[in-house]
Amino acid sequence: MNRLTKFAAGLALAMLFALVLPHGASAETIPMLKDLQQLSGNQLKVTYDQPVDGAKGIKPGNYWIQSLSETMPTGIATLGMNDTVNPGNALTADKVTITSADTTNTSFILTFKSVIPTGKSYKLIICYVTAPNAPPYSGDNGSRTFIGK
Structure with a gap:
């Protein structure tokens, strides 16, 4: 050549x-969802592959819960099974509280005001989360399906 x-x-x-x-x-500045665990009847633990901007990690508007069995979202869900993500159907502070689970801002606990229904299938979708001091990001950070326990 x-x-x-x-x-x-x-x-x-x-x-x-x-x-x-x-x-x-x-690509190195975009945190991606690494793991999702249900900790209790109303808590999920989200773990990223790298530290995230703490303010973005605890912002409910960066998270969506899609029902995989209902066309109209109920309970913890903000999206029906055929809905698409938009800022108007993200989680809100009246549905969930999000706190950092560690000092490195790689894991966060989502505590829902209502119980996660046992046996129901959901998809957690995360968007707009950046690494500390990174420029704004308008894409997704990954998704993961889970079944309420």
Whole structure:
């Protein structure tokens, strides 16, 4: 490969990353959901693959609970099974309290005001969460299905 071809290939790759990721972000700065555990009848523990901005980690508006069996959300769900995520159907402070579970801001506890129904299937969806001091992010941070215990 000559120098001009290498330069062109490098430039094309850089432009591709610039289109896919928000300005100033890199794949390493986007925390992703690593684990989800139900701790009790009304608590979920969310663990990210890296530390997150604490204010984003505890913000209910960055989390959605989708019912996988109902068209109209009930209980802890904010989305019916055919609904799509938007800011108007995220979790709210009247449904859940979110606290950091560790000093590194990698795990958070979601404590719901109501009980998580046993045997019902849900999907937790997370969006807009960034690493500390990272630029804003408008994409998703992963999702995980779970069955109430």
